[in-house]
Amino acid sequence: MELNKLTAHGLKHLLDKGDISNIDICNDVLEAIEKKDKALNAIVHFDKEKAIEKSKASKGLPIFIKDNICVKDELTTCSSKILSGFRPPYNATVIEKLLKKDFVLMGKTNMDEFAFGSSTESSCYGPTKNPWDLERIPGGSSGGSAACVAADEAIFALGSDTGGSIRQPAALCGVVGLKPTYGRVSRYGLIAFASSLDQIGTLTKDVEDAALLLKTISGHDAMDSTSVPVSTPDYSLKIKDSIKGLRIGVPQEYFGQGLDSDVKDSVLKAIDKIGQLGAKCEKVSLPHTEYAVAVYYIVATAEASSNLARFDGVQYGLRAKDVKSIEEMYKKTRALGFGDEAKRRIILGTFALSSGYYDAYYLRALRVRTLIKKDFDEAFAKFDAILTPTSPTPAFKIGEKTQDPLTMYLSDIFTISANLAGIPGVSIPCGFTKENLPVGLQILGKPFDEETILKVAYNYEQATEWHKKRPDL
Amino acid sequence: MANYEVVIGLEVHLQLKTKTKVFCGCSAAFGAPPNTHTCPVCLGFPGSLPVLNREALKLGAKVAMALNCRVAEEIRFDRKNYFYPDLPKDYQISQYGQPLSQRGYLLILTEGKEKRIGITRVHLEEDTGKLLHGTGQSLIDFNRAGTPLLEIVSEPDISSPEEAYFYLTALKSILEYIDVSDCNMEEGSLRCDANISVRKKGTKELGVKTEIKNMNSFKAVRAALEHEAARQIETLESGGKITQETRLFDSARGVTEPMRSKEEAHDYRYFPEPDLAPFDFEKDVLRDIKREMPELPEPRRKRFMSEYKLSDYDAAVLVSDKALADYFEKCSSLYKKYKIIANWIMGDISAYMKEHGLTIDRLNLKSEYLTGMLDMIDKGIISGKIAKTLLIDIVRTGKDPLSLVKEKGLEQITDTAQIDQAVADVIKENKRIADDFMGGKQNAVMALVGKVMAKTKGKANPQKVIEMLKESLKGGL
Ligand SMILES: [Zn+2]
Numbered sequence: 001m002e003l004n005k006l007t008a009h010g011l012k013h014l015l016d017k018g019d020i021s022n023i024d025i026c027n028d029v030l031e032a033i034e035k036k037d038k039a040l041n042a043i044v045h046f047d048k049e050k051a052i053e054k055s056k057a058s059k060g061l062p063i064f065i066k067d068n069i070c071v072k073d074e075l076t077t078c079s080s081k082i083l084s085g086f087r088p089p090y091n092a093t094v095i096e097k098l099l100k101k102d103f104v105l106m107g108k109t110n111m112d113e114f115a116f117g118s119s120t121e122s123s124c125y126g127p128t129k130n131p132w133d134l135e136r137i138p139g140g141s142s143g144g145s146a147a148c149v150a151a152d153e154a155i156f157a158l159g160s161d162t163g164g165s166i167r168q169p170a171a172l173c174g175v176v177g178l179k180p181t182y183g184r185v186s187r188y189g190l191i192a193f194a195s196s197l198d199q200i201g202t203l204t205k206d207v208e209d210a211a212l213l214l215k216t217i218s219g220h221d222a223m224d225s226t227s228v229p230v231s232t233p234d235y236s237l238k239i240k241d242s243i244k245g246l247r248i249g250v251p252q253e254y255f256g257q258g259l260d261s262d263v264k265d266s267v268l269k270a271i272d273k274i275g276q277l278g279a280k281c282e283k284v285s286l287p288h289t290e291y292a293v294a295v296y297y298i299v300a301t302a303e304a305s306s307n308l309a310r311f312d313g314v315q316y317g318l319r320a321k322d323v324k325s326i327e328e329m330y331k332k333t334r335a336l337g338f339g340d341e342a343k344r345r346i347i348l349g350t351f352a353l354s355s356g357y358y359d360a361y362y363l364r365a366l367r368v369r370t371l372i373k374k375d376f377d378e379a380f381a382k383f384d385a386i387l388t389p390t391s392p393t394p395a396f397k398i399g400e401k402t403q404d405p406l407t408m409y410l411s412d413i414f415t416i417s418a419n420l421a422g423i424p425g426v427s428i429p430c431g432f433t434k435e436n437l438p439v440g441l442q443i444l445g446k447p448f449d450e451e452t453i454l455k456v457a458y459n460y461e462q463a464t465e466w467h468k469k470r471p472d473l
Numbered sequence: 474m475a476n477y478e479v480v481i482g483l484e485v486h487l488q489l490k491t492k493t494k495v496f497c498g499c500s501a502a503f504g505a506p507p508n509t510h511t512c513p514v515c516l517g518f519p520g521s522l523p524v525l526n527r528e529a530l531k532l533g534a535k536v537a538m539a540l541n542c543r544v545a546e547e548i549r550f551d552r553k554n555y556f557y558p559d560l561p562k563d564y565q566i567s568q569y570g571q572p573l574s575q576r577g578y579l580l581i582l583t584e585g586k587e588k589r590i591g592i593t594r595v596h597l598e599e600d601t602g603k604l605l606h607g608t609g610q611s612l613i614d615f616n617r618a619g620t621p622l623l624e625i626v627s628e629p630d631i632s633s634p635e636e637a638y639f640y641l642t643a644l645k646s647i648l649e650y651i652d653v654s655d656c657n658m659e660e661g662s663l664r665c666d667a668n669i670s671v672r673k674k675g676t677k678e679l680g681v682k683t684e685i686k687n688m689n690s691f692k693a694v695r696a697a698l699e700h701e702a703a704r705q706i707e708t709l710e711s712g713g714k715i716t717q718e719t720r721l722f723d724s725a726r727g728v729t730e731p732m733r734s735k736e737e738a739h740d741y742r743y744f745p746e747p748d749l750a751p752f753d754f755e756k757d758v759l760r761d762i763k764r765e766m767p768e769l770p771e772p773r774r775k776r777f778m779s780e781y782k783l784s785d786y787d788a789a790v791l792v793s794d795k796a797l798a799d800y801f802e803k804c805s806s807l808y809k810k811y812k813i814i815a816n817w818i819m820g821d822i823s824a825y826m827k828e829h830g831l832t833i834d835r836l837n838l839k840s841e842y843l844t845g846m847l848d849m850i851d852k853g854i855i856s857g858k859i860a861k862t863l864l865i866d867i868v869r870t871g872k873d874p875l876s877l878v879k880e881k882g883l884e885q886i887t888d889t890a891q892i893d894q895a896v897a898d899v900i901k902e903n904k905r906i907a908d909d910f911m912g913g914k915q916n917a918v919m920a921l922v923g924k925v926m927a928k929t930k931g932k933a934n935p936q937k938v939i940e941m942l943k944e945s946l947k948g949g950l
Contacts, residue, residue: 070520083519090513092520191519195747224522225749303747306554309563310517314613330556353554353742362744 004028005152008209026055032153042148044125045075046107060102064157067108070189079123080113082337083317092189094217109144113339115193118411122341131471136395139169145203146173156204162193164415166201167427171390171440174429178202178210181448182422183228186221192307194300197419207458211235238451239458249284249383260393266431266439267389286375291368296416298352298365305349373421380446390427390440424450428457429466477671479702481631487623487654488662489532495621496523507614515619517561529621532653533597540592542577550746559602569743572596581639591628598622634698641691646770650795671705681715688722697722701729781811796833808844837871846874895928896941
């Protein structure tokens with residue numbers, strides 16, 4: 001039996017019955033990794049012996065963690081040279097929560113350096129491949145997490161989503177990717193990219209697993225001032241309710257130019273299906289959508305330029321050798337440690353915050369961000385959820401967009417707005433292109449109403465077979 | 474010199490006396506072994522997040538209210554970005570766009586008159602670590618990183634180095650009254666930078682200013698500003714121009730000099746701190762702070778003048794030190810000749826404290842012992858002169874004045890027969906002086922009084938001795 005191919009809730013059932021032990025699961029996962037990860041490069045920090053040891057000491061399920069979430073005494077590098085060798089002296093809050101529930105931390109997954117990217121190509125460990133086509137990217141920045149779940153190297157994984165970094169790779173790899181509401185999950189221990197946008201979320205094989213994992217990692221955290229004190233519902237039960245009578249908005253702005261026709265077909269069919277399941281789907285307008293990418297690349301890079309200042313070679317990570325002054329140490333360390341995309345974003349953000357430009361860029365971006373949020377507030381006054389494509393295209397070829405950052409930035413065009421508005425979103429498999437590449441449907445919801453979007457996702461999933469398809473590797 | 478006026482603004486950085494740091498739970502205590510009061514948050518480790526210490530905010534608001542500032546309804550923080558090894562995150566969490574409070578004032582006394590010095594803003598921020606430079610290497614102690622710091626910026630309302638000194642003294646006195654900081658400039662819990670410019674009297678436009686740093690006492694601030702004002706005037710008078718720059722004060726040589734490192738025009742790229750969501754300052758917390766606000770030095774000075782009929786000067790000296798003023802008030806409930814209490818506190822007691830480096834709290838002198846002693850003088854049990862030595866005995870032994878007087882036999886001699894004998898002896902032994910007196914030299918009697926006091930070991934009442942001497946000499950020898 002290949003236990004690595006099962007879902008977490010399926011395995012739990014078997015564990016509870018006593019049919020299997022968690023060592024069995026671990027063994028199957030290890031076998032899959034050995035077989036496939038040389039080709040995929042989804043996992044960057046992994047120690048087989050340690051993983052077995054940990055499994056023996058626990059009764060829980062194995063899980064993989066994106067490389068930007070701090071695990072005490074274990075390599076946490078954001079797939080960047082500048083954090084080479086860095087082992088945090090503490091656990092992120094989500095890690096503490098997982099450990100409390102007996103989860104086994106297997107290792108760290110590949111990502112775009114500091115989560116800067118939509119393809120996992122900017123990792124210092126080299127790109128992760130898409131399990132559906134090894135010549136293609138898995139999406140990003142949580143490409144490692146998405147790919148290892150899609151390839152059954154993992155049962156599930158944690159990722160982080162700043163502008164689509166969970167949902168877009170989930171769509172491109174054919175798995176379920178959930179970005180919770182900003183403030184639902186503690187950011188303590190998530191190495192910040194853009195503090196006002198980052199949110200930890202889940203990559204799973206189905207919606208029920210997303211519900212299960214979300215319940216585990218959610219909750220107010222006194223260590224994170226932006227975490228919100230709201231109760232965590234028991235999602236696993238509520239998502240199984242019917243969606244009859246739910247009002248669903250379909251924003252026309254998400255179906256215009258640049259949308260791949262196969263993707264469009266799959267998404268429109270999915271919307272029809274959801275209508276057949278009893279929801280009422282209607283057109284809605286989110287008029288400020290076209291500004292989202294511009295706003296995002298100012299706000300996100302501005303915050304990133306400040307968040308990444310601390311990687312200066314003083315306390316941890318890389319430090320350039322043979323330097324004669326502190327200035328030289330800073331310059332050489334950062335020149336050596338950061339990749340091109342990180343440098344590009346630091347420069348962009350520094351520029352946007354500079355005196356004389358602050359008002360024109362950063363301040364204006366904040367104002368437009370408010371307008372984008374207002375668009376959603378108004379839409380959600382009428383609708384319970386919003387349906388869109390997750391990504392305008394299926395997985396593209398490795399190297400196809402690395403020389404053209406602007407095109408790359410447009411990969412997040414449909415996912416960015418949710419981060420700017422702070423609302424939850426989930427991407428679920430909804431079809432395949434002619435080239436047999438997965439397509440994702442994005443479901444957006446009201447703040448702290450993950451329940452409704454998971455309910456829509458679950459109902460759709462139960463009525464379709466897309467989520468059961470696995471790549472041949 | 475006389476046709477120039479000086480314009481000064483002061484920036485004070487104050488370490489707030491909280492138990493823990495401003496954004497983490499580490500101890501904020503001074504003097505621990507290096508890097509023992511640290512955690513991922515104050516070390517700026519990746520993934521760590523700040524959580525505001527409400528106590529620091531309260532103390533900050535207390536200062537703001539004591540300086541008559543308006544406290545903001547909404548609390549916001551900003552990031553100030555710059556690279557420096559003592560700054561763990563390479564940005565400082567501070568307040569920029571909307572500080573904790575703005576637009577207040579502080580009253581100072583200058584040339585016997587009250588003057589208002591405007592307070593531009595008071596804001597909360599985190600302190601940096603400390604660099605320790607050795608030969609060939611530099612080390613960093615992050616114990617201080619993240620301790621709460623309050624920046625108090627004055628308007629350029631200060632018109633002389635002397636006024637700057639008064640401003641700092643008055644500020645320190647207020648801060649001590651509200652008990653928010655140790656205010657120790659040597660230990661760095663209070664730091665001060667100054668902006669200074671000069672202009673011809675009558676001109677409206679401000680001159681080019683320089684910023685003066687590295688002053689480690691209020692007197693150093695005054696000295697630095699005196700030197701800098703003179704330097705600027707001299708430069709202008711000799712046809713030169715003032716360069717806008719930062720200058721360091723060299724206290725040993727009493728001069729300011731341009732900072733040697735190349736001055737970079739800093740762009741701090743302030744922006745709202747996304748890790749700390751803005752929040753409304755709870756009205757009831759503010760109300761509590763207001764209710765618990767103690768009487769401040771200025772109103773207290775005025776009350777001392779009206780309630781105890783003290784002079785302007787006496788009242789000012791007493792209230793400038795809260796503990797001293799408290800001590801005075803304790804005594805005043807036991808003894809009603811207030812001026813006499815004030816004289817003793819400001820005279821012998823202060824002198825003793827100064828000599829031994831003590832403060833009134835550390836001085837072993839119960840208020841009832843001081844007033845008990847003053848009572849004994851009034852009742853003629855001891856002389857004022859004996860009291861001066863008795864005071865020191867009380868402080869040294871901690872015993873009450875009555876037992877000490879009995880133990881040492883210090884009671885004043887009230888038995889006239891005993892004094893009579895001493896007077897007669899002194900006149901006999903000092904005929905020349907007695908002759909002088911009778912020849913019209915009135916002062917000569919004081920020399921005789923001294924001799925009588927010596928003979929009676931100071932225990933005779935000097936007034937009585939004078940009377941008896943005059944009486945004895947009236948009839949001739
Ligand atoms: Zn700390």
